[in-house]
Amino acid sequence: MGTYARQDIVFVRGEGCWLTAETGERYLDFGSGVAVNSLGHAHPQLVAALKAQAEKLWHTSNLYRVEGQETVADKLTRLTFAEQVFFCNSGAEACEGAIKVARRYHYVSGDPNRQRIIAFRGAFHGRTLATLAAAGNEKYLEGFGPTAEGFDHVDLGDLEALEAAIGPETAAIMLEPIQGEGGVRAVSPEFLRAVRELCDKHGLLLVLDEVQTGMGRTGKLFAHEWAGITPDVMAIAKGFGGGFPVGAVLATAKAAKGMTPGTHGSTFGGNPLAMAVASTVLDVISEPGFLEAVQLKTLRLKQGLEGLRDQHAELVEEVRGAGLLMGLKLKAHVAPPQVVKAANEEELLIVGAGDNSVRVLPPLIATEDEIGEGLRALSRALTRVARETSR
């Protein structure tokens, strides 16, 4: 179906931060398949894990215990706030699952009327009908019939409006620590802490969507760690499988208490292939020094982008984001596809985003040299755009 406005490039091979097109051209991948290829392409440990599992067992369904799920859940519960994990296949499913966990919690707590969820304008939680309703983006809802009930929306960062929106039917507050698709709009640590406090004060669950910000993307395993808070429920996907489709809903035991046999499920969720890869991704990212190295590279990228903003002040309004989830908000007369296209012409891949911005998302394994190379390519791309826009 014609659902995508695709670039006319076909990639046939990937290695580390590099992708080779069928034409033989090599591109530096600073999009990471939209924050998915966290460990780059063809990471030897991931390839080995998938190959080994492929020869043993692919799928059994969730009618039986799945060893890989127990292993990955063990690692996730050791590394995070979570005590319970549900495995699925995508970010939208993880968000949808998180919404179900939050509503069900109040239902089994004797508060069945508490089912509304407060979310934020500019958010993105996926393309299922409920997650579209959660984000409330009119553009994505148009023409798809009745909008799923039970979501209220406030402006990102507006604490007063948030508290005012809380009512007797509110079950949870749901947000991304950095709005990725929405234009790399970060939530301040103070705001995140204030949201946590509001949840505690009103008996609400805090649901974080770390589908894009998680798995080391910001230099911590999960972005909320920077604020020193923990959520009650969290959706993850994207970088979790390093390119293999897998997602998960993480929760405290308390928040997940309503998720009893039969309340939720997935045929493919957490199948042995996905678990073999996700387990290895977690091992690599949680190796001592890995995230510290990401934090160092982050500095290089941020400084470089700030340099580009100064150099191209007529095109770039501001540098946004954290870690290796960075963005450039463009001036109103510059359109993100122009910059993406100019970058492609410099054999650099970056990704467009909302709020007139572009995202720069190198794989977490990018070297300082590769980051330098990407910055130089982006600088040349901006020079191209400057030439075009002044014509």
Ligand SMILES: *Cc1c(COP(=O)(O)O)cnc(C)c1O
């Ligand atoms: C990409 C994304 C999703 C949706 O993930 P899919 O795997 O495309 O369903 C949800 N939330 C956030 C924050 C995302 O970035």
